[in-house]
Amino acid sequence: MVNLQKKYQNGFEAVPGLDLHIDDGEFLVLVGPSGCGKSTVLRMVAGLEDITGGDLLIDDVRVNEMGPQQRDIAMVFQSYALYPNMTVGDNIAFAMKLRKTDKTEMAAKVAEVAELLELTAVLDRKPGQLSGGQRQRVAMGRAIVRNPKLFLMDEPLSNLDAKLRVQTRAEISKLQRRLGVTTMYVTHDQVEAMTMGDRVAVLRRGVLMQCASPAELYESPQNLFVAQFIGSPSMNVVRGNVSSADDHSITLSLGSQHVRIDGEARARLAGLGEYVGREIAIGIRSEALGGDGTASIDVVVDLVEMLGSALLVHSTIDAPAVRSIDTGVEISDKAESAVVASLDPRRQVSEGSRLTLTLDTLRMHAFDLETGDAIGRR
Amino acid sequence: MRLQLAHPTDHASVVHWPLDEPLDDWSLPGMHRVFGLHRHVVRLLETADVTYVVKELPDDLAEREWRLLRALAEAGLPTAEVVGVVTGRDDQADGLLITRHLDYSLPYRSLLSGRGLRIPYLGERLLDALSGLLVRLHLAGFYWGDCSLSNTLFRRDASALSAYIIDVETGEHHDTLSDGQRRLDLMIATENVAGDLLDLQMGGLLADGIDPVETALAIETTYRNLWDALTGIDEFNADETFRVDQRLRRLHDLGFDVSELELVSAEGGTRLRLVPRVVEHGFHAQRLRALTGLSAGENQARRLLNDIGRFRAVLEKRSGKKVVEAVAAARWLDERFEHAIAAIPPALAAKLEPAELYHQVLEHRWYISERAGTDVGIDETVASYVRDVLAHAPEEQIVRPAT
Numbered sequence: 001m002v003n004l005q006k007k008y009q010n011g012f013e014a015v016p017g018l019d020l021h022i023d024d025g026e027f028l029v030l031v032g033p034s035g036c037g038k039s040t041v042l043r044m045v046a047g048l049e050d051i052t053g054g055d056l057l058i059d060d061v062r063v064n065e066m067g068p069q070q071r072d073i074a075m076v077f078q079s080y081a082l083y084p085n086m087t088v089g090d091n092i093a094f095a096m097k098l099r100k101t102d103k104t105e106m107a108a109k110v111a112e113v114a115e116l117l118e119l120t121a122v123l124d125r126k127p128g129q130l131s132g133g134q135r136q137r138v139a140m141g142r143a144i145v146r147n148p149k150l151f152l153m154d155e156p157l158s159n160l161d162a163k164l165r166v167q168t169r170a171e172i173s174k175l176q177r178r179l180g181v182t183t184m185y186v187t188h189d190q191v192e193a194m195t196m197g198d199r200v201a202v203l204r205r206g207v208l209m210q211c212a213s214p215a216e217l218y219e220s221p222q223n224l225f226v227a228q229f230i231g232s233p234s235m236n237v238v239r240g241n242v243s244s245a246d247d248h249s250i251t252l253s254l255g256s257q258h259v260r261i262d263g264e265a266r267a268r269l270a271g272l273g274e275y276v277g278r279e280i281a282i283g284i285r286s287e288a289l290g291g292d293g294t295a296s297i298d299v300v301v302d303l304v305e306m307l308g309s310a311l312l313v314h315s316t317i318d319a320p321a322v323r324s325i326d327t328g329v330e331i332s333d334k335a336e337s338a339v340v341a342s343l344d345p346r347r348q349v350s351e352g353s354r355l356t357l358t359l360d361t362l363r364m365h366a367f368d369l370e371t372g373d374a375i376g377r378r
Numbered sequence: 379m380r381l382q383l384a385h386p387t388d389h390a391s392v393v394h395w396p397l398d399e400p401l402d403d404w405s406l407p408g409m410h411r412v413f414g415l416h417r418h419v420v421r422l423l424e425t426a427d428v429t430y431v432v433k434e435l436p437d438d439l440a441e442r443e444w445r446l447l448r449a450l451a452e453a454g455l456p457t458a459e460v461v462g463v464v465t466g467r468d469d470q471a472d473g474l475l476i477t478r479h480l481d482y483s484l485p486y487r488s489l490l491s492g493r494g495l496r497i498p499y500l501g502e503r504l505l506d507a508l509s510g511l512l513v514r515l516h517l518a519g520f521y522w523g524d525c526s527l528s529n530t531l532f533r534r535d536a537s538a539l540s541a542y543i544i545d546v547e548t549g550e551h552h553d554t555l556s557d558g559q560r561r562l563d564l565m566i567a568t569e570n571v572a573g574d575l576l577d578l579q580m581g582g583l584l585a586d587g588i589d590p591v592e593t594a595l596a597i598e599t600t601y602r603n604l605w606d607a608l609t610g611i612d613e614f615n616a617d618e619t620f621r622v623d624q625r626l627r628r629l630h631d632l633g634f635d636v637s638e639l640e641l642v643s644a645e646g647g648t649r650l651r652l653v654p655r656v657v658e659h660g661f662h663a664q665r666l667r668a669l670t671g672l673s674a675g676e677n678q679a680r681r682l683l684n685d686i687g688r689f690r691a692v693l694e695k696r697s698g699k700k701v702v703e704a705v706a707a708a709r710w711l712d713e714r715f716e717h718a719i720a721a722i723p724p725a726l727a728a729k730l731e732p733a734e735l736y737h738q739v740l741e742h743r744w745y746i747s748e749r750a751g752t753d754v755g756i757d758e759t760v761a762s763y764v765r766d767v768l769a770h771a772p773e774e775q776i777v778r779p780a781t
Binding site for chain 2: 043048049067075081084085094095097098100158
């Protein structure tokens, strides 16, 4: 996508200009909140929305004016219905029958797809004799058999129940890796995005906020929006102050508390040197609190949630919350904010008690309060 | 739990249903399973006054479908009447969507597996109805995303069928559709219909004479022909303005009305370009309703209007003077239509809608008159139709699966 644009007749710019390259065989997930333009981008790639500016290239060929059929792409899961009187083989093959494919070629293709999907043993069975997972794989087979250059999936799991969603998510990922077909997947669910994509492109109001591997998005968000959109629980972000900085350390103030950052952490946040005496947004993920760390903050515990794998501790500190909003960055007018820490589940923590949480300064993040951009290495 | 009802006074009984329980566990009197392929639990519920279809699906999809079905109805498109939606049920991940059963509708499985439902040229009729529905949706900016026979119900419409969209889970409403959206919708429709028909064939349930692949592939041609007839731009010489009237008549014949005509001069004023803005289907049905108050399908209405025309000609010949159309229609309703319907025993009359019954009486009259070599009177025709046809016809008001 080279400066790809979508502007509607009423003047609304859904996508002002998007540059994005997807490698052969890559699984790219487009994620963002409702109205961020992700489905519009997918529909432009599919040929369902007219492109009003820029270029869309598939295998270096400009396809802006081509219809959906000419682009050699497959929209997956247009329908989940399997036909009860047809065998698994017939369910996979019938679209080829419609295109009047040669019988020998059709049989070979069905055998190949069945092998890939581990359905060879059940090819002669009817859908009623299959398990839920096998039925999902047959539905996938209907799309795969077309052998497209690109799979497009628009929230394909949204109408499945929670259990089947997790199961199908894994099936799709596994299959995509086995097939190696370039895939573009749209979702509003950041867990789906993080668990499935080779890379994840985060969109907001039609603008690409960051495109990176799930680990990079999580560990090194380029801006406050990505930092707060990715991750569950969401990153704790509060207003802080850069009290002092020298070549060896930086001191940050979070409300009445002070945190000294030195060593490797100091190098990671070297850009803070230019912010001495100024306010910034400080971001701390829940798992950077209460584990290993060289610094600490004191909190009052409001609520404890036992998740089994972790203990979520909700507490309060005396610094206002900061969040990314459509028009920029918003600082709460309340002097206190909620902070969530993810602790070892064996720890004993009681509600209403005071608690000292260790802080892993290597995993702290800082953002400019005006632009929301990450402040990192100089 | 939250229940939203569209017309609470008409559907007050809904609040007494066990809305908090899984649909599969309901055991109300009059509950049945529903024909066809379903991704969700769907049940038919017959009450004393109304028959409902209840579907269980995730809250967000139920809300979305509720909104879309209401938008379809507001746009005057043929769909099932949406009654209510239930969301946020205790301990239930899914909500409920409640629609009113479309009486006298025929699911494709019962239609095509031949239950004594005689409809000539069935494959073509089905195709015309489905393509016509898709064109109407597209003209109104609706993208279906899963057009199939399973997601459609059909109603007899004189010798043709009319199609109703009943499942819009994948639908989207836009101001207008791009060519790409229309093409993809058509591609999905073709593939789904082929699947539906092949499945029936493999189950030994498809009536003879219908080729699944050829029937499905023909949807594209039928769709394109209708789309071009409705939206195509005509160009003609400046002195051929009669072509405007010609085009309007052609659109009316197809059952569509035109909200706006744009005439643009071209080539220095020697040529005119006509751009129609087709909005409404149901040209004949609306005329019939205005003249007689009768509700009918488009083809039934065309048929009944022709009969009114013939009746008017007889009146004029008898009196030797012009008869106003509204007067002729009022007398036709009383002396012909109501008279014929009243002569049918009530238990049998419920098998079909009144407009369809009258159409079939007219068909039967033509058939027995030709066989007798003379015009057969209406009373004799009705008696013969009831005895030889209607008494043996299946019940169609509500088609239930065999138990």
